[in-house]
Amino acid sequence: MVCEGPNQLKIRSPLLPERHPVQDFFVCDIFDAAPKGDMASMEHPVFSLSTRPDLRVRRYEHNDAWIEIKPSSDGLATIHDRDILIFCISQLIAAINEGREVSQSVRFRAFDLLTATNRMTNGRGYELLRAAMERLAGTRITTNITSGDKEIMRGFGLIESFEIVREHRDGRMQEIEVKLSDWVFNAIQSQEVLTLHRDYFRLRKAIERRLYEIARKHCGRKPEWRISLELLRKKCGSGSTLKEFKRLVSKVCKDDETSDHFPDYRVRIEDRGGRGKDIVVFESRGSIPSIANGKSEVRELDPDVYHQARLAAPGWDVRELERQWRIWMEMSDGDQPRNPEAAFVGFCKKWNSRRKAPRS
Template identity: 55%
Template structure:
């Protein structure tokens, strides 16, 4: 007697591609490069829970702290962050085209749902409403610096969210969102990082959070190490260290079988988590930051004249990510970077 279940393929840990054939008219909108703000990628702003989380939390590192409090709808979740990623991505795409951006954005709900691989059924629109409620209701108090400012106040991730039009069957057509100063400052000061589109296919909130942390701290470095307990805290997990190790171990095991985690591999050695870029993603790019992408000491002075008002550190990071992500061959790093800055400097900010 054979074991039929053993012959069945293992279930993919990824969400299905809900929109394999996109409407040609929305492709330009939904294909904007996904971007996330660096502050919430580094710090545990969003809850990992998929059920209403009514527990306030405080995360402290050195002199910096961030305190997050729920509304009656609960804390904003990792999946709610899709809305902010979409808004940030649209704003950055507009800036890259030389257009001005504002804190208030109006867009089609359908476009957001497709871009973030969410359901476009009636249920999908209801879930989006819930996300808007939590994003507006979640209160944050922090002294983290963002865009040259130090915040020491209570604010929401989204100042307001309005359904502009709604069809008879309850589906949203137009949505208008006013971003908080905190999020909009990240956009204006380019404190954002590009995300892999595969991010929207990750099923588990912890998988998404691990990717965000790896993208922020490891980037294109050959390796980044972090203590297991510190990683747990940065993820915003309420699990014990032992349980967190088990959860992370399961994700590592699934990735070894399905290769579903984008860009990075995770391993555990004793109480240290080691994160490395995946070879197939960065194999040709890893040597670049140390060799052909090295800039002369006076290049930043020239770059500041070409792109006044821009943060050179983040502009250089964006340039490196762009070169690496596109696989561009750079013969003269200084000239290439200055040309990049000249183009940025021509944009109206």
Template identity: 45%
Template sequence: MEHPLFALKAGDSRVRTYERNGFTVTVKPGHDGCATIHDKDLWIYCVSQMVEARNAGQEVFRVVRFKAYDFLRATNRDTSGRAYIRMGEMLARLTGTRIETNIETAGKRERGFFGLVDSAKVVEHDRRNRMVAVEVTLPYWLYRSVEAMHVLALSRDYFRLRKPLERRIYELARKHCGTQPSWLISLAVLHKKSGSASPLRNFREDVRALVQSGHLPDYLMSYDPARDMVTFYAFGPTGRVAEAKDMLAGRPHAPLVAHEKAHARKAGKRPRSANR
């Protein structure tokens, strides 16, 4: 989640390099373009299957086999014939995108060269020639992360986020906020971590819009224009306490109506109208 391995824009063919805290990641797209953050759903789905098997006391392997239909349903996709074609395109981008990095997992640092997915194949087809079973071989370092349980659960609402930037910001909040009540970050650093290709001024407006919407799963957001800082507050009592402390300290805060919508959605209730 720390490194922006996946493109936020479809058709991105740039070679992208990110450096932070001694770690370097270079992303090199393949012939079909760079894998996108929506393609990452396959990673998330496979890892969830591995974690479920591990928790059940079963042996976990790098090769994950699943039904295409189950993947489409679990990740909030349609199940039309076109969806199966798009899934094939997704597998092509995931196997074609190459990563060069000195990333560390399970206490080991190494310079690695690998694909986001080592290999993938369709095992079966139905009578309409649609893929039924898919077999994916994950990169070894990702498999090692699952073995070491260096994984975080995501909200089911993550798959309902359609805008790539919203997904990426949620990932960063999930990683850095973790079990803390809040997480403060400068907009410039958030911009870099997000992997956004937009100028900082445009990114700032996108973040402002997300703050106003209040619909990021699991978190509330606040933007301080004076310091150009963004704060994420975890849903729940500890997050509300941290939020209240910041309000009492006089720090600029998101409009109340946006926060009411977010809290109401979390509680499964209809928020009050903004006209009230």
């Protein structure tokens, strides 16, 4: 019996206290995650190619889509700043493929990001990382481009915020937390991402990185893709004249002809006398495997997992869900999950939450 009054006894719970409450952020702990980029910013010229602060307000229109990018006083986010987003996207996609829950806030060790993206790990490397996060947070975007089947008509940053959680004694960042924008997180949840070659982080020139992104998005698994030099300049977001842009692309083509350094694709220019008629050709090197007869390479699932799938998606035919999952794995260009059972159950949960179960 419990006494009432000021000296009443406090009943002790039969449960131990929750010593480690559920975190509202995702910890990056997958060290071999394949690099991933979101398709929207691979398609559109979101990032600056300049090595100097780019203070231009740019607007890109193509067909019915438009995007306006406004810099902060530090300038537009650069294509090298994009490394931070690629690292975060890669970690979250790898976790989703393992059936783990993810969050819009991502926490990681600065050293892990620097090494994963082939950056310097000295004091200069940490300074550049800090400046990159400031530009990502300061660059504002307004667009009608859909991301994850959602049309966003408001301004937002490439990242909503960042926080340096811990620092070394010498002031270098040790642990960082980044909150991704709705735009990027919607793309992750909808698997609107593509795998990038690891040598992407070894490309020295900004124009090379941008050309690779465009080729990866448009050429993809196809044997060849062609684009006019003028439209390519527009997609790159280059501020150069057409003549200067042709010189820059020609240098990339010449270097690739000599060293075969350009990842996944060969690139060349078909000179048609200038005046906007020149064509840039990307040819697949065959390093990106094509989808064979719609059959997934993911191994057969453990029979026990179908019971978990039925609990995760009541009312659905789990064999049909498995077929949809395998198609989705192929079409989303996803890597083979380390734990296919957990990934399949996670897929079933998301499927059930987004769709009404059929009537029995």
